[in-house]
Amino acid sequence: MAENEERSTMSRRRFLKNSSYVAGGAIGGGFLGTFLGRDLLRGTQQNSNGENSVNDFNRALMHFTRQSDFELLSAAVERIFPADDNGPGAIELGVPFFIDHQLAGSYGHNDREYMQGPFYPGSDFQGYQTRLKRHEVFDVGIKGIEEESRKEFDSSFTGLEGDQQDQILQKFQDNDVALKGVTSSTFFELLRSATLEGAYSDPLYGGNGNMKGWLMKEFPGSYMSYIEEIEEEEFINKEPQPLRAHIVSE
């Protein structure tokens, strides 16, 4: 078991090496403002409208085939998690790309879930019962949002005012829109939860851009230990650490 001990120690040492903040302990709340302007990992600057100026080849589409669908998705998630005084909204955080990429993988294809029939609607207490996989639910749902917008306001969803977009989304949450193969509330709940997942997951997944989701929430991400701080009375605001910090490149 000595081997294990060494491994843990090594890991901690590597981690400390990658972090210039662990030893510092408490950091005042004031660093948030000065921190937002730079990119932690690449050391590059943001441009004036807050988007990444780096060549991020990852920001392309894996699931959606039409950019208009992706733009509708972007508008919808921005209403669910809007930019405000707290900080960036879903678009700046990269949530639409996060969702697009997740839909192309095991999440979107329900790979580790029971998808054998027969399918019945079920009660509210029996959970997900559609034969559609998540990527299909999103396709049906996004098409449904567009149709509902045209029906209700005679406009594309992306052309609506914010409160009109909210009215459409609310109808989906309230299960007031008929979709083929899935209930609108099932789709909305997937959209809602995927938005939060994109805002707050480790930046390795393409959301939580520059860890600004974590900065807003004062969540420090991945630290190996709080044993020296757990007894402190005061709230400790730490600069966030991504999982990237655990990859050792030497």
Add this chain to the structure above:
Amino acid sequence: MAKTLDKVEVLTVGVGWTGGIIAAELAKQGVQVVGLERGKPRSTEDFQHVHDEYRYAIRYELMQDLSRETITFRNHRDERALPMRQLGSFLLGEGLGGAGVHWNGQTWRFLPYDLQIKSKTDEKYGPDKLGADYTLQDWGITYDELEPYFYKFEEMAGISGEDNPNGAPRSKPYPTPPMKETPITQRFKDAANNLDLHPFHIPSGNLSESYENPDGQTVYQCQYCGFCERFGCEYGAKSSPNVTVIPTAQDTGNFELRMHANVTELVYDGGKVTGVKYVDLQTGDEFIQPADVVVLTSYVMNNVRLLLNSGIGRPYDPETGSGVIGKNYCYQILPGANGFFEEEKFNTYMGAGSLGAAIDDYNGDNFDHSDVNFIHGGVATITQTGQRPINNNTVPNGTPNWGQEFKSQSIKYYHRVLSVGAQGASIPHRDNYLSLDPDYKDIFGQPLLRMTYDYTEQDRNLHDYLSEKCAEIVKEMGADTVEPREISDHYSIVPYQTTHNTGGVIMGGDPETSAVNNYLQMWDVDNLFVVGSSAFAHNGGYNPTGTVGALAYRAAEGIMKFREENGQLVTARHSSKKV
């Protein structure tokens, strides 16, 4: 055509806490044990990149692949059960170590009252306290008989704890001292003391200091990193089968671990079990593995399902109340209260799975139930397990769950909410049970297990009472707003509640009403032991693992006795017909 292998002495189906304990105890005494584990191997090395809420806590990296097998669920017998297509209400473990890898480590001993719940309740409150639909039973063993086995588990796992004035009596102190006191645990304790309650630190499987157990295995000191439940420990500081009993079994040279080995059926000749049939998931090859003794250690769901699919034991019939396999499925009732603090922020992102404080004043029969319309209760705790941002967005009642207001409030209160919650006991009811589903099948074409379960009046009354008590504590802690939890109209399979599923192969003194004796040996099949919380005759007011561990040590002793004596190890209290 399945290939028949050479016979082994003892075989476990699944290698988590229970399979690991059986393997270690028997292998240390020279018995040849084979462990069949359908998942993949994993150890501390696999958890160096584990601080990933999305992968582990949201997408359930360590949990069962439901595309192969799930359960079906309905609230009532007149409803069509439908598959649990996604994980939600509870998180079934998968892989070496089972749920013992992703547990939080809270390690309790069920109360003396629990083990004799029927006789003690009747004695104090009369025989009609709950009514005949509640199938309350004694466990066929007393606390005094089980006490040494509790300690064996705690000593092996290195549990960190302190005296609990309202808990089950202990013959020896915990092997390691309690975890650290934090502003959050201190706040709870001060409030509890002000209310004349009796607070103490939660007994923890995340260790307060490095510890070498009697088998020479070391569990390291917890670092309070805040990634515990749903995660494996990157330090080996959370006691798990993988850092304790499994290496102990392997060190003896008497234990053979076969991975990716999915048992589909027990081979049963009508008198005894001669072995098991399994599939190697990597090659697709089928094997018959004969064994002198077969031990089911595959969690509640599979223990029950394998028995039913193999035609072993009498299936429970809720109509007549006869039969035992699938009977007394219980869960856990989760009362509590949230407190919102306007002026203070707490370091809730730090923590450990078992870091917290508790009171047992409202558990078991520690308070008088003469004037309330329920029995039992639960331990009430505050925990500091490490709140991560996707899963923790508690907002005051009436706040929408999306949009600008939600965003603002969820960010504001992220470090300003403290909750007190109870592990409410779950009392069996004749309509809550496990059986085979008539329609849905697993990847091998075997029927899925069907769960029929809903909350009872007892559950609702217990929930209301304990939520109110939790709210009193939260208020005393100084919260500006206190919101007691409410129980939903029906039990739902969707939101996460707890992975404390119990029952279905329950222990007892009478073969007519129980499936296994107090060594967890099947009444109907002498060489078959069924180990786990499947043996609980009801679920107590605590996390179950401490009691599961004690029963596993008891079963290991029973298996050793059986190898000497054969036959039934316990004399049935009433004579009964066999199937």
